[in-house]
Amino acid sequence: MTSVKEGLGDKRGDVLMREQTTPPPASNAAGLRSASVMSGRGREARFLWLVPTVYIIFLMLPIYWLLNMSFKTTNEILGGFSLWPRSFTVASYVEILTNPVWYNGYISSISYVFINTAISVSVALPAAYAFSRYRFLGDKHLFFWLLTNRMAPPAVFALPFYQLYSAINLFDTPWAVALAHCLFNIPLAVWILEGFMSGVPKEIDETAFIDGYSWPRFFVKIFMPLIASGIGVTAFFCFMFSWVELLLAKTLTSVAAKPIAAVMTRTASTSGYELGLLAAAGVLTIVPGAIVIWFVRNYIAKGFALGRV
């Protein structure tokens, strides 16, 4: 509609245009009242959806390219540039899902990620409660010290971790990686959970204690359901950071517990340039992440709405 008016080009059109560039306060205000209204009104707002769309297309391009490569034969990949696979094949996927070296990589990655998420969330829960409800000797220093561990570059810890976990005979087990990832996941979990717990009024605790609840029973029966979305968001972030980390996971494993990401690096370097296989393995590492996001998408929106990460 706007463009039709602009297209008139005569004096009346000019007047209309001027009106649009300086809209009367009432219409401007209506546009501001809520976002759903805002996105439907005003000349600038009409094209607003373009920004996220272009951004998402930019995000999807490399992922598309990976998918594209994973369905091509090696000959076609090396043969030259093509926007989609001409000779469609799933041979790379078959190879990965039938070769134990490959699928064991997935199993060990998933097992240490789950162990880590379980440990991080369960020890962070009482600690976050303590930080959100009580003051105690050295609490602020302790909190900052915990956060500093999120800031330590993993490269700094690679060598000492190797020695430490070899010394306690956990080297090359999923437990070593799961425990090592606690270094950055526990502080993060405490930080996120503390934010959610502080949002729950203290009166709820007090009422429960007056009603004769013991602390553990109150915590499990009443408090945890109240912060369920917080626990969901926390588990999501623990999963995410443990799943994507490679430097420590690679340093702490050699054969038995090798994560899938490390199997990929080895393939890339030893067996020549098998791009199709590499691409298919890459696609398969995106899948668990995508599934997890899909399950927690509403929790995420809610968790973010509370202003905490």
Add this chain to the structure above:
Amino acid sequence: MDKTWNNKAWFMVLPVLVLVAFNAIIPLMTVVNYSVQETFGNNLFFFEGVKWFQEVLNSPRFHASLLRQFAFTGLILLIEVPLGVAVALAMPRSGPWVAVCLVLMSLPLLIPWNVVGAMWNIFALPDIGLLGYVINAMGISYNFTSQPLSAWFTVVLMDVWHWTSLVVLLAYAGLVSIPDAYYQAAKIDGASRWSVFRFIQLPKMKRVLTIAMLLRFMDSFMVYTEPFVLTGGGPGNATTFLSIDLVKAALGEFNLGIAAAMSIIYFLMTLLVSWLFYTLMTQSEAEG
């Protein structure tokens, strides 16, 4: 919220303390040990004082990778923060598209970092990658394995691709938490779009944006896997950032003393900047 003074709360924190201390203090002490000692093998160590620190701080190699690191981190923050805020502002606030946007945008965050590197490697290959092919087809010579400028362009673009979503999600969280009353007040005053942003949205996003900048600073300062997989620190040393240099010294050349001293300097720098951010953040929280 007023909190009760209760030292028994230490028992609730204890498991966290034990696990993190085990992972943090023992390795950190190992690093400190190495940083002040010299070894000639056979597990024989001699005290060397601050020799390694002097050597690292005076080495041109360290200066070069430090400079590259700062250039990279600065560039990343300059691009990702404004871009992230812009995308968050343009996103719908409610409706079915919100979940779709959130899911699609979080996707890059959940891809293992070396897969990100491998993916961009395939994407940017000059002859068969989409990005490389298109740039070359436009008549610009582009090859990230041989030209430093192309390598930098690719590494920065990859990081923007990988991490801008985090800024978007945080800024978006800040935006949706602004109560409608603020917009209604702005409407009564007849505020323009810009002043709504400048005086309502930006101040309300200040906290989450500080968190976003803190996270982006920390993570880009310790970036290792993605550029390592993509360029291996090359061509030459063009994209050798601090972590890559450190791992080269520690695990590649087994220069334990140098690597440990570097680790400590590196850690202290991250800590200092993060502490500044943290103080800034808690101060602004105390103000309101």
